Amino acid sequence: MTATEDQTEAGPPPPDAASRRIADLLIGLGPRPCGGIHAIFVLTVAAELASIVATDEQRQQVQILASEEIMDLVRVHREASAVRADGPWWRYLLVVSESGEVRTDYDFGEQPFPDEHLFPAEVYRADLEAFPRPRLPVWLAAHIGHADRQSRPADMAASAEQVAASVTDELPALPLLAARWAVLSAAFVAVGSPWGPRVLPALGLFEGIERSGSSLWIMPGDRAVLSGGVWNDPVLDAVYNSEAPMPDLYAGAPAWVANATLNPRAGIGLLSFCYWWDDGRWYRAPGHAAGDIAAAVPGIWSEESAAAIVAALMADEPDAHTREAALGLVRAADRGEVGRGLLASIFGEGAIDDAYLQLTMAGVSTPRSP
Known part of the structure; x- marks a missing residue:
């Protein structure tokens, strides 16, 4: 979320009078005395x-149901934000402190919404008809418009036209790639x-801190x-925001490159x-460099x-000496x-058993001595 605003009881009326009014109504619905309110x-x-x-006064959390008056104010507040170039907000945070100070924050979708706050695609399509936007965040554009274009069911994979795939040396050989994945895990x-x-039997997983x-x-x-997604990929940005064609990442792929062996991002168009890897070589779709x-x-x-990376850990x-040990x-x-x-x-011996299991599942450990 962005655009925070701190307000106090002293001084002139706050610039966001709607938020102050919403906060007052929430306080009226809350426990007495109230230790604070958190509303989304x-x-x-x-x-x-x-x-x-x-x-409440025992520091217990109490659920509050928004009245229709509050929701009417929130709707008007959102409509007023539609004058922004990037359209109205989708999530609105309002926090009231124990002393009555108000803080607000607005979410325009720069980061994915939590699952419990994510509506079906058709809901956002209706909203875009009412409030058109020049572009959408890639993740939201994919949620709305991926239309299963990256899905590759097994039957589709088996019947796909066979074209020549590109041999590539962009990656280390599979045994080295898998071993290094395991040692980093x-x-x-x-x-x-x-x-x-992390490593599981026959599976390596990686989620970076920046959503790639x-x-x-x-x-x-x-x-x-090996498949995955780069956060805010410019190629996908062009697909969803500029109507560029979706790249065919599977051209030339064998039948076993299918949904069951693809990163879950394929299911959401990201x-x-x-x-x-086949016959001792890496392949990818011709004409599509991964960047x-x-x-x-x-x-x-x-x-x-x-x-x-090991040395930094x-x-x-x-x-x-540390760098040599890591190497x-x-x-x-x-x-x-x-x-x-x-x-x-x-x-050290702290979490060594769990760490060693990562290597064992990847097949790069030596048998443990009795």
Whole structure:
């Protein structure tokens, strides 16, 4: 959310008189004495919801139901914001402190809405008819207009016309990519970080802190699919906001490149790239270079890039010894020979079992000694 406004009881009337009036009505509905109110209003012309919670004198939360008078004021308040170049707000936060101070914040969709505040696509289409906008955030434009254009059901994949796919050296060979993915996963787990990549049997997952991410499915027969999305991808921005054609990320892909092996972004129209590994090589659709996908993939590009991330997890300012230890760990993973002792010598015994399991599931650990 953006555009905060702090108001106090002293001085001239606040510039946003509507918010002050809404706050006064909420205070009238809240407990006495009131320890504060937190309200979120989510509106379009076709659907709306309000979530209002107050705190009572025992510091317990009390739900408040918005009156029709309050909702009428909120609707008028939203309509007044339609004079902005980017259209009216979609979410409106109003916080009343215990002393009666009011703070407001407005959400124009720069970041995805929480699932509980996201309406069906047709609701936003109706709102855009009433309040046209020059462009939409990529995530919202995809929610409204992806029309399953990135979906690849198994039957469609099996019947797809076979065209020549492009061989690419844009990625490390699969065994090295998978090993580095695993060692980075283990490092993040070892330091107790909720971020970073993770490994499951036959699956690598990565969600970056800036909403880019990818998945790596590894299948029998030396086959794999790496796909994902880059946050605010300019190619997808052009698709949804400038009516550019949707790139065919699957041209030349075999039948096993299908929804079951694709990153979930394909289901919401936010997939930016798709590679598949077959017969010892990486492939992608011809004529479609993925561009800069580094934000959506862990640092698997080289021994050095992976080791730099491991070293940064080991110390805020890694010295030469730390960097050498990190490089040794990555090289051991590349060989498929990471022992539990090596991992413990670097990260200690804290979360070492969970970290070592990441390596075991990826097949790059050595058997544990009795």
